[in-house]
Amino acid sequence: MLSLETRIGALALKNPIMPASGTFSEDLADVLDLGALGAHVTKTVTSETRNGNPTPRVCEVRGAMLNSIGIPSKGVAHFLDHVVPFYSQFDVPLIVSISAGTADEFARTCAALDVPGVAGIEVNISCPNLEEDGKAFAMRPSTTEAVMQKVRGATALPLWAKLSPNTGETTEVAQAAEAAGADALVVCNTLLAMAIDVETRRPTLGNLMGGLSGPSLKPIALRMSYQCANAVDIPIIGCGGISTVEDVVEFLIAGATAVQVGTATFIEAGIMERLIADLRAWMQAHGVSSVADLVGSVRDQEAGDGMLLAEGVS
Amino acid sequence: MLSLETRIGALALKNPIMPASGTFSEDLADVLDLGALGAHVTKTVTSETRNGNPTPRVCEVRGAMLNSIGIPSKGVAHFLDHVVPFYSQFDVPLIVSISAGTADEFARTCAALDVPGVAGIEVNISCPNLEEDGKAFAMRPSTTEAVMQKVRGATALPLWAKLSPNTGETTEVAQAAEAAGADALVVCNTLLAMAIDVETRRPTLGNLMGGLSGPSLKPIALRMSYQCANAVDIPIIGCGGISTVEDVVEFLIAGATAVQVGTATFIEAGIMERLIADLRAWMQAHGVSSVADLVGSVRDQEAGDGMLLAEGVS
Amino acid sequence: MTVLDAAVKADESVGRFTAFTRDTIVKSNEAVNGDYRLLVVSAPEEILNCTPGQFFHLLCPSEGADHPYLRRPMSIYGYDRARGELQFLYKVTGAGTRGLATLTPGAQLNVFGPLGRGYSIAPDHSRIMLVARGVGLATLAPLAQQARDQDCELVAVCSARSPDMLLSVDLFRDMGAKVITLTDAEGTSGTQNLQHVIEAEVEGQGVDAFYTCGSNRILRLLQTLSRRFDIPGQIALEQQMACGLGMCQCCVRSFDRGGRFVQERVCREGPVFDLQEALSC
């Protein structure tokens, strides 16, 4: 009786595979059955309309990509009128990613989206804090806590805090989000990076710098997922570079309860559907009957191979 | 009159290519002419002998590697007796990388290495601060400044501070190092990461987590090099994932005055010699006669392609 | 990256889905003149439900030091359902197209599509004109067949360095189009002369719509003539792409919608846009 079900707090997902914000939209219905996914996670939306960053907005680097899309947004009103109704046709939890420049605006945006059809809010705190030095909220525990407290006060919906790899305080930020009432953590967003065209000497992104995503990010996101799973008691949703079923399983073993797939969808549009099938096959082949049997099953006490008994160095 | 010469403060290097600490030793003389390199940078040494981390100490991930070697060290005394004399046969500046658990021990180690034959000290502040919460000195401006001030007081030799990518405060750390008297910044060390063998469910490194190096690190190290070059007035030495002459040129354009080559040497032992030749050829082909003409020549004011004139979103 | 050939699911998915990831087999891949190569692949039926102006997103093979990671967008140069064939005409410019150029007959090429919104010929139009230069011909070529299928006369104004356009010229003639060639070599491809040629057609037998792609110079000229003669038009644009499907918003360009700038996704709202709304750059 193999089951792919998993739970993120109050939310039951039919399987642990969902899209990452900004790499998914209604348009994917042209390619696969959106009803098959564990959850739907929409592109980050802001309360007002926004333009996003100058083009070029993406470039590729060795085995990965950079993006500086920014958060072009048609605003919450448009989102409520056009996007939420679209997803209501599916029996899949709809998670809406939001962003804002201040904690209060986060709360207002969150409240406006607390409507039937929205199953949860993903709080994208990787955006600049406009009231302080412009550093992303997710870079510090204090600013993370400030935002999460405000949004917690604004809704009873499940709240997922999306962490950033651009910090030296991963576990502190995770704990701050938990303390402020987050129901789960999404680990993680893109990592700030850059590339320059050596022929033109121009940065390859219009915005100079952008976020690294894809396979190169995986070992970093996996480390952060493991650290967070050990630092908090709320579920972790792994995200970063996932493109094979082994990647999915690796995140689950590290402590994630579900995963998000981003950039891989750009390379193979139907990949999420395939990963669901592959995960079932992997579990069958390995005699694992439930996702919960994988989650956090890392044998971290048995890491060393015991070959070093050194008291001195030759 | 093409010249590969470059200057790092008081030090004149015959070319901008040097090894990264921990990926180089006397043993490379079996393979190439060590006299051809721009500088020699030794594996981090501590004052006392140390064992390093349990094995397995390395593993590979997609297009990159993780290591948790740690700092096995035979101590400063052994270093002075055996290593410094070896390098004195070459007309190449010898840069000694040091580490310690406290700022005072950093200073003592530095003072002990201020001997003829040593041309500069690379201060590897990516090691845990034993007096505070165990976080690496390089993760915060305050701890960076504390160490750099002490070592500055201990020697008149050129001091290079080696920054870590595991921080959300890259420019603040860079400025702290400069303020405390660093003569140059090496940007950067490895990025904390992890991998798990899904069959055994064991972490693939004996030490659970380790540092990511190789091509995947490049866009991150390049971003940091660019940020630092804009934040401080001392030279930047780029490091991270460099394996082609285009990589070298990209770092120079971003603002680095020289580069360090690490992991690439494991794949192609003679790569540094080749990069020196390739750089000469590249400069020739591009009509560039001196390294200084490349350094910091990024056209960051011309990044966008001007295709977005949006006032609204459709 | 191993990509599942989902052909097994083809039956149930056709109709419901519009874009497909499929492994195709290279039939030929030859240089057709100085800069361009013609790639012909055999493709399953479900991906051949194409409209001229649409594109495929190609997973280009790695070769040597080149490791193209993202897919590369490529206009449909030709599609033939009966023969199960798909064609691309491309110019080798970087890692991805260098990879394409290494494909030999029998090799696999993974394609994703058809994608985007193509050209349309209004049912009441009986004489249309396409104006193309260089690799733009690749995008406009299938319009000739469409015009013939709709019993619409076509005037193809082809501008190029002398020998480059020959392939498409033959193709256009085969489709019964009136072909006017303007070449740098003969000094006939300048804007002035191009304008005269177009005006002569408009004022002579008449033109119901303009079709073009790419070149800024041609865009500006056609916009002027289109306004002056009140002739509608369509243009196919290019922009860097990641997803190709409308999800990532990387491929936006600005358009002038009645004096207001709006952003649209080239992969989704385009690549074919209204001639007047397009902005040259």
Added chain:
Amino acid sequence: MTVLDAAVKADESVGRFTAFTRDTIVKSNEAVNGDYRLLVVSAPEEILNCTPGQFFHLLCPSEGADHPYLRRPMSIYGYDRARGELQFLYKVTGAGTRGLATLTPGAQLNVFGPLGRGYSIAPDHSRIMLVARGVGLATLAPLAQQARDQDCELVAVCSARSPDMLLSVDLFRDMGAKVITLTDAEGTSGTQNLQHVIEAEVEGQGVDAFYTCGSNRILRLLQTLSRRFDIPGQIALEQQMACGLGMCQCCVRSFDRGGRFVQERVCREGPVFDLQEALSC
């Protein structure tokens, strides 16, 4: 990764340098029995200055989803300066060796070496014994030739599942060694019997030194016998490697040097170590 074939510099570098990065050409690469494959490459002279027990660090090709990034260490199974030939005997276990297995005659294989410290036969030794099991034979094989070159008698005790060892047995016989085969199939490969066999040789014609590699069981037995009979020995060990040259310190293992544990680099101080100092694990 394109690796420079630095053959042009070969002349000036030989003598001065001891390890070289070179592209070799595959002559053959065939399964020799159930688990093992024999890879023969033609190699330039400067890299054939080998000692038995040394290894090369191989840049294994990518194949499908496998992208081996680091090099893979592989013992020298055979080297022949006159024929310009280098041989490896390997077992397919993961991404790197799967890649090796795809190599066909004519393909290039980039190798780095020879590396490490090999076995040595003391000038005053006249009868030595090697004890090997499984793929360990790959490492010990070239010792037979060395023994013959030094006019030293060799007893080769080869333990294996029945058919696996045949290749090396023939090789040892060709080199004039006395070969004793012990197999699981015949029930002769147990520790007890192995001990009897070795004791018989030691107490019979005598043995001046033991040589082995790999297996913990054999290591422990040989350490006991070596102490009891005061016979020196050498063992080749394995450990994961990155640089292969001594720079990265990832390949360390612990050794017992007179009751004190010390760490040594398998790639540099080894892979061949003193039998008594090695620790089984």
